[in-house]
Amino acid sequence: MDENNLYRQTFSQIHSSRIIAIEEYQVRAGGHSVSQRALLLAAAAVLLALTAMAFAVRMWRLQEIAAPYPSPSFPSEVLTAAWEETQPQAAPPRETYLTLQGYQDSPESLALSEWLAFQQSYDPDHEILNRIGNASTGLEERYSFYTPYTREMADELDRIAEKYGLKLHTEFYDILDRQELFDRVGGDFAGGANGLYSMYMYEDGTFHYDGDVTMPDGTVWEYQMNRCVKGSLTEAYLMLYGGVEDFDQWTYRTACGVPVLLAVSDAQALILAERKNSFVTVNVFADRESMAREELEAIADTFNWSIIG
Amino acid sequence: MEQQVFLSRAERYQDMIYRIALNALTSPQDAEDVLQEVLLKLYKVCQPPQKEFEGEEHLRHWLIRVTVNACRDVHRSAWRRKTLPLETASASIPFEEPVQQELFEAVMALPERYRVVLYLFYYEDLTAAQIAAALKLSVSAVTTRLCRGREKLRHIWKED
Numbered sequence: 001m002d003e004n005n006l007y008r009q010t011f012s013q014i015h016s017s018r019i020i021a022i023e024e025y026q027v028r029a030g031g032h033s034v035s036q037r038a039l040l041l042a043a044a045a046v047l048l049a050l051t052a053m054a055f056a057v058r059m060w061r062l063q064e065i066a067a068p069y070p071s072p073s074f075p076s077e078v079l080t081a082a083w084e085e086t087q088p089q090a091a092p093p094r095e096t097y098l099t100l101q102g103y104q105d106s107p108e109s110l111a112l113s114e115w116l117a118f119q120q121s122y123d124p125d126h127e128i129l130n131r132i133g134n135a136s137t138g139l140e141e142r143y144s145f146y147t148p149y150t151r152e153m154a155d156e157l158d159r160i161a162e163k164y165g166l167k168l169h170t171e172f173y174d175i176l177d178r179q180e181l182f183d184r185v186g187g188d189f190a191g192g193a194n195g196l197y198s199m200y201m202y203e204d205g206t207f208h209y210d211g212d213v214t215m216p217d218g219t220v221w222e223y224q225m226n227r228c229v230k231g232s233l234t235e236a237y238l239m240l241y242g243g244v245e246d247f248d249q250w251t252y253r254t255a256c257g258v259p260v261l262l263a264v265s266d267a268q269a270l271i272l273a274e275r276k277n278s279f280v281t282v283n284v285f286a287d288r289e290s291m292a293r294e295e296l297e298a299i300a301d302t303f304n305w306s307i308i309g
Numbered sequence: 310m311e312q313q314v315f316l317s318r319a320e321r322y323q324d325m326i327y328r329i330a331l332n333a334l335t336s337p338q339d340a341e342d343v344l345q346e347v348l349l350k351l352y353k354v355c356q357p358p359q360k361e362f363e364g365e366e367h368l369r370h371w372l373i374r375v376t377v378n379a380c381r382d383v384h385r386s387a388w389r390r391k392t393l394p395l396e397t398a399s400a401s402i403p404f405e406e407p408v409q410q411e412l413f414e415a416v417m418a419l420p421e422r423y424r425v426v427l428y429l430f431y432y433e434d435l436t437a438a439q440i441a442a443a444l445k446l447s448v449s450a451v452t453t454r455l456c457r458g459r460e461k462l463r464h465i466w467k468e469d
Binding site: 003004006007008009010011012013014015016017018020022025026028029174176198210 | 312315316319320323324326327328331340341344345348349350352353356378402403404405406408409412413416427428431432459462
Protein backbone atom coordinates (compact mmCIF):
# COMPACT_ATOMS: atom_id res chain seq x y z
CA MET A 1 0.00 0.00 0.00
CA ASP A 2 1.43 3.39 -0.89
CA GLU A 3 1.68 6.19 1.62
CA ASN A 4 -1.24 8.06 0.11
CA ASN A 5 -3.63 5.12 0.50
CA LEU A 6 -2.40 4.28 3.97
CA TYR A 7 -2.95 7.86 5.07
CA ARG A 8 -6.41 8.01 3.52
CA GLN A 9 -7.51 4.69 4.98
CA THR A 10 -6.27 5.73 8.40
CA PHE A 11 -7.98 9.10 8.52
CA SER A 12 -11.16 7.85 6.86
CA GLN A 13 -11.81 6.04 10.13
CA ILE A 14 -11.98 9.28 12.08
CA HIS A 15 -15.44 10.72 12.46
CA SER A 16 -17.03 13.44 14.49
CA SER A 17 -19.45 12.23 17.10
CA ARG A 18 -21.59 15.34 16.73
CA ILE A 19 -25.24 14.86 15.82
CA ILE A 20 -26.30 17.91 13.88
CA ALA A 21 -29.52 19.35 15.27
CA ILE A 22 -30.90 22.29 13.34
CA GLU A 23 -32.53 23.68 16.48
CA GLU A 24 -29.15 24.14 18.13
CA TYR A 25 -27.94 26.39 15.35
CA GLN A 26 -31.18 28.31 15.19
CA VAL A 27 -30.76 29.15 18.86
CA ARG A 28 -27.05 29.81 18.69
CA ALA A 29 -27.41 32.09 15.71
CA GLY A 30 -29.12 34.45 18.11
CA GLY A 31 -26.85 33.93 21.10
CA HIS A 32 -23.65 32.33 22.26
CA SER A 33 -22.82 29.18 24.15
CA VAL A 34 -20.02 28.86 26.62
CA SER A 35 -17.67 27.18 24.20
CA GLN A 36 -18.37 29.77 21.54
CA ARG A 37 -17.63 32.48 24.00
CA ALA A 38 -14.31 30.90 24.68
CA LEU A 39 -13.56 30.92 20.98
CA LEU A 40 -14.78 34.46 20.58
CA LEU A 41 -12.62 35.46 23.46
CA ALA A 42 -9.72 33.82 21.80
CA ALA A 43 -10.44 35.71 18.62
CA ALA A 44 -10.69 38.94 20.52
CA ALA A 45 -7.49 38.18 22.31
CA VAL A 46 -5.57 38.30 19.13
CA LEU A 47 -5.46 41.55 17.35
CA LEU A 48 -4.40 45.06 17.00
CA ALA A 49 -4.71 48.99 17.61
CA LEU A 50 -4.15 53.05 17.38
CA THR A 51 -5.41 56.97 16.31
CA ALA A 52 -5.58 61.02 16.01
CA MET A 53 -6.04 63.79 18.48
CA ALA A 54 -3.46 62.37 20.77
CA PHE A 55 -1.46 61.54 17.69
CA ALA A 56 -1.18 65.18 16.84
CA VAL A 57 0.60 65.92 20.06
CA ARG A 58 2.41 62.67 20.65
CA MET A 59 4.49 60.85 18.05
CA TRP A 60 4.56 57.32 19.22
CA ARG A 61 6.20 54.08 18.24
CA LEU A 62 5.52 50.39 18.73
CA GLN A 63 7.78 50.56 21.74
CA GLU A 64 5.12 52.60 23.46
CA ILE A 65 2.41 50.01 23.11
CA ALA A 66 4.36 46.80 23.60
CA ALA A 67 2.94 44.87 26.51
CA PRO A 68 5.31 44.53 29.46
CA TYR A 69 3.98 41.07 30.24
CA PRO A 70 3.74 38.01 28.02
CA SER A 71 0.34 36.52 27.39
CA PRO A 72 -0.44 33.04 28.61
CA SER A 73 -0.56 29.70 26.86
CA PHE A 74 0.73 30.20 23.36
CA PRO A 75 1.99 26.87 22.04
CA SER A 76 5.62 27.26 21.11
CA GLU A 77 5.07 25.56 17.79
CA VAL A 78 2.66 28.30 16.78
CA LEU A 79 5.09 30.94 17.88
CA THR A 80 7.87 29.53 15.81
CA ALA A 81 5.89 28.66 12.69
CA ALA A 82 6.14 32.02 10.96
CA TRP A 83 9.75 32.46 11.93
CA GLU A 84 10.71 29.18 10.32
CA GLU A 85 9.65 30.47 6.95
CA THR A 86 12.38 33.07 6.86
CA GLN A 87 14.97 31.82 9.33
CA PRO A 88 14.83 28.02 9.30
CA GLN A 89 18.27 27.64 10.86
CA ALA A 90 17.97 30.29 13.52
CA ALA A 91 16.51 30.06 16.97
CA PRO A 92 13.03 31.59 17.28
CA PRO A 93 13.14 35.18 18.47
CA ARG A 94 11.69 36.29 21.74
CA GLU A 95 7.99 36.98 21.87
CA THR A 96 6.53 40.45 22.12
CA TYR A 97 2.94 41.51 22.49
CA LEU A 98 1.16 44.70 21.62
CA THR A 99 -1.80 45.41 23.85
CA LEU A 100 -3.74 47.07 21.01
CA GLN A 101 -5.41 49.37 23.47
CA GLY A 102 -3.16 52.41 23.27
CA TYR A 103 0.01 53.59 24.91
CA GLN A 104 1.64 51.46 27.57
CA ASP A 105 0.64 53.96 30.20
CA SER A 106 -3.00 54.19 29.16
CA PRO A 107 -5.49 52.80 31.67
CA GLU A 108 -6.62 50.20 29.13
CA SER A 109 -3.10 48.90 28.47
CA LEU A 110 -2.11 48.92 32.12
CA ALA A 111 -5.25 47.03 33.05
CA LEU A 112 -4.78 44.43 30.34
CA SER A 113 -1.15 43.92 31.26
CA GLU A 114 -2.10 43.44 34.89
CA TRP A 115 -4.85 41.02 33.98
CA LEU A 116 -2.54 39.03 31.70
CA ALA A 117 0.13 38.90 34.39
CA PHE A 118 -2.40 37.61 36.87
CA GLN A 119 -3.55 34.91 34.48
CA GLN A 120 0.04 33.90 33.88
CA SER A 121 0.65 33.37 37.56
CA TYR A 122 -2.68 31.77 38.36
CA ASP A 123 -3.22 28.03 38.05
CA PRO A 124 0.05 27.63 36.10
CA ASP A 125 -0.29 23.87 35.68
CA HIS A 126 -3.97 24.19 34.66
CA GLU A 127 -4.97 21.88 37.47
CA ILE A 128 -8.08 23.90 38.30
CA LEU A 129 -8.97 24.43 34.67
CA ASN A 130 -8.67 20.75 33.90
CA ARG A 131 -10.86 19.92 36.87
CA ILE A 132 -13.55 22.28 35.64
CA GLY A 133 -13.33 21.20 32.02
CA ASN A 134 -16.41 22.26 30.10
CA ALA A 135 -18.64 22.42 33.17
CA SER A 136 -20.46 25.61 33.98
CA THR A 137 -18.62 27.92 36.35
CA GLY A 138 -21.55 30.19 37.11
CA LEU A 139 -19.45 33.06 35.81
CA GLU A 140 -20.44 32.80 32.17
CA GLU A 141 -23.19 35.38 32.14
CA ARG A 142 -21.33 38.16 33.89
CA TYR A 143 -17.89 37.48 32.47
CA SER A 144 -18.71 35.88 29.16
CA PHE A 145 -16.19 37.96 27.22
CA TYR A 146 -13.25 37.27 29.52
CA THR A 147 -11.51 34.17 30.73
CA PRO A 148 -12.03 33.80 34.47
CA TYR A 149 -13.01 30.29 35.45
CA THR A 150 -12.98 30.71 39.21
CA ARG A 151 -14.55 33.25 41.54
CA GLU A 152 -11.08 34.32 42.59
CA MET A 153 -10.17 35.19 39.00
CA ALA A 154 -13.44 37.03 38.48
CA ASP A 155 -12.84 39.09 41.61
CA GLU A 156 -9.37 39.99 40.38
CA LEU A 157 -10.79 41.04 37.02
CA ASP A 158 -13.35 43.26 38.75
CA ARG A 159 -10.64 44.74 40.93
CA ILE A 160 -8.43 45.59 37.97
CA ALA A 161 -11.30 47.12 36.00
CA GLU A 162 -12.30 49.26 38.98
CA LYS A 163 -8.70 50.28 39.66
CA TYR A 164 -8.35 51.71 36.14
CA GLY A 165 -11.90 53.00 35.84
CA LEU A 166 -12.82 50.66 32.99
CA LYS A 167 -16.01 48.83 32.06
CA LEU A 168 -16.23 45.16 31.24
CA HIS A 169 -17.93 44.17 28.01
CA THR A 170 -21.51 43.05 28.40
CA GLU A 171 -22.85 42.36 24.90
CA PHE A 172 -21.57 41.01 21.65
CA TYR A 173 -23.00 40.98 18.14
CA ASP A 174 -22.15 38.99 15.06
CA ILE A 175 -22.39 41.33 12.11
CA LEU A 176 -23.32 39.64 8.86
CA ASP A 177 -23.55 42.62 6.58
CA ARG A 178 -20.90 45.29 5.97
CA GLN A 179 -23.53 48.01 5.86
CA GLU A 180 -24.59 47.06 9.38
CA LEU A 181 -21.02 47.54 10.55
CA PHE A 182 -20.79 50.89 8.77
CA ASP A 183 -24.08 51.99 10.32
CA ARG A 184 -22.84 51.12 13.79
CA VAL A 185 -19.45 52.78 13.26
CA GLY A 186 -20.92 55.89 11.67
CA GLY A 187 -20.19 55.51 7.97
CA ASP A 188 -18.43 53.55 5.26
CA PHE A 189 -14.81 53.69 6.36
CA ALA A 190 -13.63 50.84 4.12
CA GLY A 191 -14.73 51.82 0.62
CA GLY A 192 -15.19 49.51 -2.32
CA ALA A 193 -11.67 48.08 -2.36
CA ASN A 194 -12.10 46.31 0.94
CA GLY A 195 -13.93 43.05 1.57
CA LEU A 196 -15.12 42.50 5.14
CA TYR A 197 -15.79 39.08 6.66
CA SER A 198 -16.36 37.47 10.07
CA MET A 199 -17.35 40.77 11.65
CA TYR A 200 -18.27 41.15 15.28
CA MET A 201 -18.76 44.03 17.65
CA TYR A 202 -19.11 44.66 21.36
CA GLU A 203 -21.67 46.92 22.95
CA ASP A 204 -19.28 49.89 23.09
CA GLY A 205 -18.28 49.78 19.43
CA THR A 206 -15.16 47.68 19.83
CA PHE A 207 -15.06 45.52 16.70
CA HIS A 208 -13.01 43.06 14.74
CA TYR A 209 -13.17 41.67 11.23
CA ASP A 210 -11.13 39.69 8.75
CA GLY A 211 -10.74 41.53 5.49
CA ASP A 212 -9.01 41.77 2.17
CA VAL A 213 -8.20 44.72 0.01
CA THR A 214 -7.85 44.70 -3.77
CA MET A 215 -5.28 47.17 -5.02
CA PRO A 216 -5.53 48.95 -8.40
CA ASP A 217 -3.07 46.48 -9.97
CA GLY A 218 -5.24 43.55 -8.89
CA THR A 219 -3.07 42.45 -5.98
CA VAL A 220 -5.15 41.23 -3.04
CA TRP A 221 -3.87 41.60 0.52
CA GLU A 222 -5.55 39.96 3.47
CA TYR A 223 -5.67 41.57 6.87
CA GLN A 224 -7.45 41.76 10.21
CA MET A 225 -8.77 44.99 11.66
CA ASN A 226 -9.36 45.50 15.33
CA ARG A 227 -10.80 48.59 17.01
CA CYS A 228 -10.61 48.86 20.79
CA VAL A 229 -12.84 51.57 22.20
CA LYS A 230 -11.33 53.44 25.12
CA GLY A 231 -12.93 53.05 28.52
CA SER A 232 -13.39 49.28 28.28
CA LEU A 233 -11.15 46.42 29.23
CA THR A 234 -10.71 44.39 26.06
CA GLU A 235 -8.63 41.24 25.97
CA ALA A 236 -6.97 42.15 22.69
CA TYR A 237 -3.29 41.86 22.04
CA LEU A 238 -1.15 41.12 19.04
CA MET A 239 1.70 38.67 19.06
CA LEU A 240 4.80 39.93 17.31
CA TYR A 241 7.41 37.64 15.87
CA GLY A 242 10.51 39.18 17.32
CA GLY A 243 10.85 42.48 19.08
CA VAL A 244 9.58 45.92 18.19
CA GLU A 245 13.13 46.83 17.22
CA ASP A 246 12.81 44.45 14.29
CA PHE A 247 10.22 46.71 12.66
CA ASP A 248 10.79 49.59 10.28
CA GLN A 249 8.39 52.24 11.55
CA TRP A 250 7.27 55.49 10.03
CA THR A 251 4.36 57.85 10.32
CA TYR A 252 2.23 58.49 7.31
CA ARG A 253 -0.54 60.97 6.69
CA THR A 254 -3.29 59.09 4.91
CA ALA A 255 -5.39 60.37 2.04
CA CYS A 256 -8.12 61.42 4.47
CA GLY A 257 -5.63 63.49 6.43
CA VAL A 258 -5.34 61.26 9.46
CA PRO A 259 -1.80 60.22 10.44
CA VAL A 260 -1.09 56.55 11.12
CA LEU A 261 1.90 54.57 12.23
CA LEU A 262 3.10 52.00 9.72
CA ALA A 263 5.43 49.16 10.68
CA VAL A 264 6.96 46.31 8.70
CA SER A 265 9.22 43.47 9.79
CA ASP A 266 10.45 40.25 8.25
CA ALA A 267 7.24 38.60 9.42
CA GLN A 268 4.51 41.21 9.76
CA ALA A 269 3.06 44.48 8.51
CA LEU A 270 0.94 46.77 10.69
CA ILE A 271 -1.14 49.91 10.38
CA LEU A 272 -1.87 51.59 13.69
CA ALA A 273 -4.04 54.60 14.33
CA GLU A 274 -5.00 56.32 17.53
CA ARG A 275 -8.37 57.98 17.35
CA LYS A 276 -10.15 60.16 19.85
CA ASN A 277 -12.26 57.34 21.24
CA SER A 278 -10.47 54.23 20.15
CA PHE A 279 -7.29 52.53 19.09
CA VAL A 280 -7.29 50.78 15.71
CA THR A 281 -4.89 48.16 14.41
CA VAL A 282 -4.71 46.56 10.98
CA ASN A 283 -2.62 43.40 10.85
CA VAL A 284 -1.74 42.90 7.19
CA PHE A 285 -0.62 39.43 6.19
CA ALA A 286 2.55 40.62 4.54
CA ASP A 287 6.17 41.23 5.40
CA ARG A 288 9.15 43.33 4.40
CA GLU A 289 9.98 41.05 1.51
CA SER A 290 6.52 40.80 0.01
CA MET A 291 5.33 44.36 0.50
CA ALA A 292 6.98 47.69 -0.31
CA ARG A 293 6.48 50.63 2.01
CA GLU A 294 4.43 52.39 -0.64
CA GLU A 295 2.06 49.43 -0.82
CA LEU A 296 1.40 49.56 2.91
CA GLU A 297 0.78 53.28 2.61
CA ALA A 298 -1.62 52.62 -0.26
CA ILE A 299 -3.52 50.13 1.89
CA ALA A 300 -3.74 52.70 4.68
CA ASP A 301 -5.19 55.13 2.13
CA THR A 302 -8.08 52.79 1.34
CA PHE A 303 -9.61 53.49 4.77
CA ASN A 304 -11.35 56.68 5.78
CA TRP A 305 -9.90 56.92 9.26
CA SER A 306 -11.79 60.09 10.05
CA ILE A 307 -15.01 58.06 10.21
CA ILE A 308 -13.62 55.76 12.88
CA GLY A 309 -13.81 57.94 15.93
CA MET B 310 -35.32 25.34 2.29
CA GLU B 311 -32.36 27.09 3.93
CA GLN B 312 -32.40 24.49 6.68
CA GLN B 313 -32.20 21.65 4.17
CA VAL B 314 -29.30 23.36 2.44
CA PHE B 315 -27.51 23.76 5.75
CA LEU B 316 -28.12 20.18 6.87
CA SER B 317 -27.03 18.77 3.56
CA ARG B 318 -23.82 20.79 3.59
CA ALA B 319 -23.15 20.14 7.27
CA GLU B 320 -23.50 16.40 6.93
CA ARG B 321 -21.34 16.39 3.84
CA TYR B 322 -18.46 18.28 5.42
CA GLN B 323 -18.78 17.45 9.08
CA ASP B 324 -16.01 14.86 9.08
CA MET B 325 -13.71 17.01 6.97
CA ILE B 326 -13.99 19.90 9.40
CA TYR B 327 -13.48 17.62 12.37
CA ARG B 328 -10.43 15.94 10.85
CA ILE B 329 -8.77 19.25 10.01
CA ALA B 330 -9.45 20.49 13.53
CA LEU B 331 -8.15 17.28 15.08
CA ASN B 332 -4.98 17.55 13.03
CA ALA B 333 -4.53 21.15 14.06
CA LEU B 334 -5.36 20.76 17.74
CA THR B 335 -4.96 17.02 18.53
CA SER B 336 -7.67 17.30 21.16
CA PRO B 337 -10.99 15.64 20.23
CA GLN B 338 -12.87 18.04 22.51
CA ASP B 339 -11.28 21.09 20.92
CA ALA B 340 -11.94 19.63 17.49
CA GLU B 341 -15.62 19.19 18.36
CA ASP B 342 -15.73 22.79 19.59
CA VAL B 343 -14.26 24.00 16.32
CA LEU B 344 -16.72 21.87 14.38
CA GLN B 345 -19.57 23.46 16.29
CA GLU B 346 -18.18 26.92 15.58
CA VAL B 347 -17.66 26.30 11.88
CA LEU B 348 -21.12 24.77 11.47
CA LEU B 349 -22.60 27.85 13.10
CA LYS B 350 -20.86 30.02 10.52
CA LEU B 351 -22.13 27.69 7.82
CA TYR B 352 -25.64 27.97 9.21
CA LYS B 353 -25.44 31.75 9.09
CA VAL B 354 -24.28 31.91 5.49
CA CYS B 355 -27.08 29.53 4.53
CA GLN B 356 -29.66 32.04 5.77
CA PRO B 357 -31.02 34.76 3.49
CA PRO B 358 -29.31 36.52 1.91
CA GLN B 359 -27.28 33.40 1.29
CA LYS B 360 -23.59 33.69 0.65
CA GLU B 361 -22.96 32.74 -2.96
CA PHE B 362 -20.60 29.86 -3.56
CA GLU B 363 -19.31 29.27 -7.04
CA GLY B 364 -19.82 25.54 -6.89
CA GLU B 365 -18.97 22.76 -4.48
CA GLU B 366 -15.23 23.37 -4.54
CA HIS B 367 -15.69 26.98 -3.56
CA LEU B 368 -17.78 25.90 -0.58
CA ARG B 369 -15.24 23.25 0.43
CA HIS B 370 -12.34 25.67 0.25
CA TRP B 371 -14.29 28.27 2.22
CA LEU B 372 -14.98 25.70 4.93
CA ILE B 373 -11.32 24.68 5.04
CA ARG B 374 -10.27 28.29 5.53
CA VAL B 375 -12.89 28.94 8.17
CA THR B 376 -11.81 25.79 10.00
CA VAL B 377 -8.14 26.69 9.87
CA ASN B 378 -8.91 30.16 11.21
CA ALA B 379 -11.09 28.76 13.98
CA CYS B 380 -8.27 26.43 14.99
CA ARG B 381 -5.88 29.38 15.13
CA ASP B 382 -8.29 31.15 17.42
CA VAL B 383 -8.23 28.15 19.74
CA HIS B 384 -4.45 28.11 19.67
CA ARG B 385 -4.50 31.72 20.79
CA SER B 386 -6.96 31.11 23.57
CA ALA B 387 -5.81 31.20 27.14
CA TRP B 388 -8.86 29.11 27.80
CA ARG B 389 -7.65 26.20 25.77
CA ARG B 390 -7.79 23.00 27.67
CA LYS B 391 -4.74 20.89 28.09
CA THR B 392 -4.48 18.52 25.18
CA LEU B 393 -5.92 15.10 25.75
CA PRO B 394 -3.12 12.57 26.08
CA LEU B 395 -2.43 11.08 22.71
CA GLU B 396 -2.95 7.52 23.85
CA THR B 397 -6.44 8.42 25.03
CA ALA B 398 -7.38 10.02 21.73
CA SER B 399 -5.94 7.19 19.72
CA ALA B 400 -7.47 4.48 21.86
CA SER B 401 -10.95 5.87 21.24
CA ILE B 402 -10.65 5.25 17.49
CA PRO B 403 -11.10 1.62 16.43
CA PHE B 404 -8.54 1.39 13.65
CA GLU B 405 -8.77 -1.66 11.43
CA GLU B 406 -5.03 -2.27 11.27
CA PRO B 407 -2.24 -1.73 13.79
CA VAL B 408 -0.22 0.17 11.23
CA GLN B 409 -3.06 2.66 10.88
CA GLN B 410 -3.04 3.32 14.59
CA GLU B 411 0.71 3.67 14.44
CA LEU B 412 0.44 6.14 11.59
CA PHE B 413 -2.24 8.13 13.35
CA GLU B 414 -0.16 8.39 16.51
CA ALA B 415 2.93 9.31 14.52
CA VAL B 416 1.05 12.04 12.68
CA MET B 417 -0.41 13.40 15.89
CA ALA B 418 3.06 13.50 17.40
CA LEU B 419 4.29 15.76 14.60
CA PRO B 420 4.35 19.52 15.11
CA GLU B 421 1.10 21.18 14.10
CA ARG B 422 2.67 22.89 11.11
CA TYR B 423 3.20 19.50 9.47
CA ARG B 424 -0.06 17.81 10.44
CA VAL B 425 -2.50 20.13 8.73
CA VAL B 426 -0.44 20.40 5.58
CA LEU B 427 -0.21 16.61 5.34
CA TYR B 428 -3.93 16.21 5.86
CA LEU B 429 -4.90 18.77 3.24
CA PHE B 430 -2.46 17.24 0.79
CA TYR B 431 -3.11 13.54 1.32
CA TYR B 432 -6.77 13.50 2.22
CA GLU B 433 -8.34 16.56 0.67
CA ASP B 434 -6.17 16.41 -2.46
CA LEU B 435 -5.32 20.08 -2.30
CA THR B 436 -2.36 21.29 -4.30
CA ALA B 437 0.54 23.05 -2.63
CA ALA B 438 -0.76 26.35 -3.99
CA GLN B 439 -4.24 25.70 -2.59
CA ILE B 440 -2.80 24.73 0.78
CA ALA B 441 -0.66 27.86 0.74
CA ALA B 442 -3.75 29.98 0.16
CA ALA B 443 -5.72 28.26 2.91
CA LEU B 444 -2.94 28.50 5.48
CA LYS B 445 -1.63 31.90 4.36
CA LEU B 446 1.81 30.45 3.68
CA SER B 447 4.11 30.63 0.71
CA VAL B 448 4.04 27.69 -1.68
CA SER B 449 7.67 26.95 -0.89
CA ALA B 450 6.83 26.80 2.81
CA VAL B 451 4.09 24.29 2.08
CA THR B 452 6.32 22.08 -0.02
CA THR B 453 9.02 22.27 2.64
CA ARG B 454 6.58 21.18 5.30
CA LEU B 455 5.28 18.40 3.11
CA CYS B 456 8.77 17.09 2.53
CA ARG B 457 9.74 17.31 6.17
CA GLY B 458 6.46 15.80 7.33
CA ARG B 459 6.78 12.86 4.98
CA GLU B 460 10.36 12.43 6.03
CA LYS B 461 9.36 12.26 9.67
CA LEU B 462 6.85 9.53 8.83
CA ARG B 463 9.31 7.56 6.76
CA HIS B 464 9.62 4.74 9.25
CA ILE B 465 5.88 4.15 9.07
CA TRP B 466 5.78 4.14 5.29
CA LYS B 467 8.71 1.72 5.20
CA GLU B 468 7.17 -0.56 7.77
CA ASP B 469 4.00 -0.84 5.77
